[in-house]
Amino acid sequence: MTDTALKDIALRFCLTGEITSVIPFGSGHINDTYRVTTSVGKDYLLQRINHRVFKDVGGLMNNIANVTGHLTKKLQQIPGSDPDNEVLTLVKTYDDNYFFKDIQNNYWRVFHFLSNTKSYDQVLTENQAFEGGKAFGRFQLLLADMDTNLIVDTIPDFHNIAYRLSNLDTAIDADIAKRLSNVLPEVEFADLRREQMYNILKSGRAGILPKRIIHNDTKFNNVLLDEKDHAQCVIDLDTVMPGYVAYDFGDAIRTIVNTAAEDEPNIHLINLNIPLFSAYAEGYLQQTVSFLTEAEVHSLVDGVLLFPYMQGVRFLTDYLDGDIYYKIQSPDHNLQRTRAQFELAKKLEDARDTLNDIILNTWNRLSPNIGS
Ligand code: ADP
Ligand code: GN1
């Protein structure tokens, strides 16, 4: 899109100052993000919402307004908190809407830009991992008393592994992009592990695991850190919906313990950084120990094993479908991502007992009930 077109869209929103530039920003796979700078030094974040992925944009934006409203109210009661900088702030359009629909049927929204913050695609230090755990744990804690009726499902069955595997089966059967012959080892990898991936779903359906409002996209770059690398704000609230806490734990660990990128082409570089795992678990459990049930704590390791697998299944499905969901940078990008995620899944599978011991030891140490 041209600069002028982007500026025209930004002008629909109640911004302060003259717009000086609109620059592409961030590395998300779904929405298009731009930083809007203004003459008064106050910046904004303009996003085109991917409405092929998010079909009910009105419902999605109401969710975000309700979630940010709830978080703000909670933080206002906590001394020392700074809701303006620790919660996303939506900017409305001049006709009082949370989004603007342009003549090409694109949907747009604007947030305050949180200056002097950073998001990392890969974790570099144990402190960052600890802060990430704290941020996503606190997010669940603050939303624990939110009325779930205020949230609509923005993507039904988002982390339902049965649904994801059935999408894979459909893609294999259709083989629409004629790529199946390229991915037989990956299909076999997925097939061999199907049964063991249902643990969380089964326990949830049996009423052993409660559904809570969770973030559902806890990639490490969805938490903004301040200049001192302290967690400041959880972002990317498009998928905040009821789910199992192990989903958020597993998806975060997927991006935190990997010594390489999510799409690393050289799978030999994919290893586990266990100290980062311990640091994330510490930060997360410090925040959530007050409300997690024993069954939930025991389910966390299943989330850790599930997420790289499910992410690999999703990338593989998109590869077979001809790259219709995720943004790609090269024709085989989704295949490269699949291989990297399956390699990570394998490494995590081998380390299951070690990881579970770390979780349980951390929980035992932090839990107020132990020994009483
Ligand atoms: P996507 O859904 O495409 O991942 P995000 O909402 O995560 O989009 O935004 C993409 C990137 O933009 C983030 O990873 C982060 O770096 C940056 N970002 C998002 N919101 C803000 C904000 N309010 N202030 C500053 N940077 C932000
Ligand atoms: C997408 O939007 P982004 O880049 O934060 C995806 C996540 C995946 C992730 C993989 C709505 O997240 O579920 O885990 O890519 N979001 C959606 O990197 O599908």
Ligand code: MG
């Ligand atoms: Mg994001």
